[in-house]
Amino acid sequence: MDRKIYKTGQTRGADDDQIFQNRVGRNSTVLIPFAVWIQNPEVRAKQYENGFIVLIPPGEYFETENEDISSYGLEIGVNTLVYYERRDEWLKFNPEERGFFPPSSRTSPLGGQFAARIANTTSANDERINIGYTTSGLKGAGIRLYEYADTDNLRTTRVQLEAVFWHAVDAEEKMLGAGMSQDDISVRRAAKIDEAKNLGLLDYARLEEARILNAARELVCPLCLEPISAAGFLSRLPQASGRERHDLTVTEINLFHIQELAYGVFNHRPYNLGWGHHHCNVVCKDAGIQATLEWMATVLRRNRMLN
Structure with missing residues (x-):
């Protein structure tokens, strides 16, 4: 982690x-x-x-x-x-x-x-x-x-990203299974959340508006809005049978830019980074969430017409 x-x-x-x-x-x-x-x-x-x-x-x-x-x-x-x-x-x-x-x-x-x-x-x-x-x-x-971020943004985004990780629906359970003790989990979770609060990085209204957490303060994928399991941070992406690669290190949950990276803007910053499904990230690519949702809606409308 x-x-x-x-x-x-x-x-x-x-x-x-x-x-x-x-x-x-x-x-x-x-x-x-x-x-x-x-x-x-x-x-x-x-x-x-x-x-x-x-x-x-x-x-x-x-x-x-x-x-x-x-x-x-x-x-x-x-x-x-x-x-x-x-x-x-x-x-x-x-x-x-x-x-x-x-x-x-x-x-x-x-x-x-x-x-x-x-x-x-x-x-x-x-x-x-x-x-x-x-x-x-x-x-x-x-x-x-478009990938540039200064040292301060690198530090604060890392703090925020771990703080929101601890809002995954099963974060404590999965970290126990990964080898952390309950005491270590309690200490680390409290420390990271307190640090984020002190730095102004845990404004729940902003995190919900940014599609990083939902109204229940659970970590969600910014595109599909499904609550994220902490297991996805630790497990590698499933591979199709017969097409396995031994060197694949991509996990199921990846860094997700809410406002996409683009020339002329510097979007690697707090309140613009969440965690999302690898597949959702690939679907979004550089188009951005809103444009991707509109495209998906168009695809669904066309398929309903065909059916």
Whole structure:
């Protein structure tokens, strides 16, 4: 349970073919698309604990006759990189021919001017191009902007998430079965709930409005609103017969963002995080709860008409 709470402060996974870091703290260096930077004052005004890197597409940088990006507070090689994702841009605006070289740091100054993640093309027999932030000590440039949260939010959300966990209908029973003593359960539950109250994180009206708890103050899945059993925090997701994977570590209950993660907003924060069914989380994806419910209602109406 401690590990599960701790992991809520980490980003999602990323492989070597992506520019992002793999499962690091949400307060790490932030990668910001150039279009988002220039269009969103909140993104520009945010103080990022470990800095930021703006990624500008080569076509946008070179074809505007090196438009003065300094008016946006940016400088190539300092806090901005030309970022290559398309092979045609690599061929047209080859960075090495322009004297550019890959960065050596995630913090300003970056020590280089470009990075590239270009997939191979089987039909053309082109090789993959991965340049910049590929060494073992500097793997991945940073995290997705919408996953960012500062240290204070990481601390308070973890407190709130454990406090609401103890509101699961069978939390004490399942923790007993998992090996905790009754005394340990009583002490820990009381301590976490008191800590949440003292920090203003246990406003039951707000938690109910956010779909984190129900009117009976029971922990519920934010999408389907079914009361959650604490057993789901401890058991791995059931796997279809014949398709089992020995390395699957996904549990039945996962972190659930009430207002979905999106560019320009910072939604990893108190009163926006609950616990929900893995399946409900997958159904919601990045659409958000309200949009998903409307889609589900449409599907149900169509099926009633068919029947």
